[in-house]
Amino acid sequence: MNVFLKFLTVYALTKMFVNGKKEAFLDLLDSSFPGMKANILRCEKLGFPWDSKPILKERKGEILSHVGLLDYPIAIQGRLYKIGALHAVCTKKTYRGQGFATDLIHEALNQAGSQYDFFVLYTEIPHFYERLSFEHLQEYRFHLPCKRSKGSRSLIPVASPQEDDLFKRCFLARVATSNVVWVKDLGFIAAFNALFSTYPAYWSLQYSPTLNGMISWEVKGKTLHLYDVIAGEMPSLDAILDHLPEDIEEVYFYFPPDLFTHAATPEPFLYDKGYFMVRGSWPCTEPFMISPLSRC
16 A cells, blocks of 8 residues: 655645645544634634644545644743644544554654754653653642732733734733743744634633733632733733732642742643653753643
């Protein structure tokens, strides 16, 4: 059986779409990740084209399997690394179990290995990727006991399309939320994640006129879950807490909180069943978590 592996640049992907294969490509993704097709098209209208390099297995013009390769720069302890993220790995249901995805992953690693410092991915099946030389790295959320009363500052819920321009402006102007580990995403990944399940609302995001930025958070009971802060100048924790809609007794940070407090305790945590896997030498020596909005 002849197998054709295609490593496509963004230009080649555009050409493929022009040649009428866009629907087939998106349908394959949607069959494995329901809702993905609509969200890709939604984000394209927002101004974030699907900037992932597709590695495809085709037979007689039919797309059978896909691995996405995304440029995924991460700042780690003061240095910006060029990282490749594998994502959206999928195969048509009738062709699964034949090693197609494994072949494509090998193809991606072989062809793009020299372009990146190392590779990462998120998965619910870490043992599969361990066979491909990926290593699971434990992530941590950070717990801070913090009794705090309801704040005095207002927040504006963020929804599409009304706040689309505001969303893009905030992400384009943002600075790092941590000097330990921070994904440099100017909105492409965050828009996809925030709009995937809660469209037209941007999941967890609210805009603060006081901070001229956005806070990604949820309050559950007396606990504040702080997922991300998107601003041109990082505010203090006190300034963030002055926006609380109700009293709290503790905070969980879902990113390293070194710019906000040194009193938070790291606790091992698996976010949304997604094991963080690395192929190569991960340079970070401190506990960390990749923010929910920055995961791919």
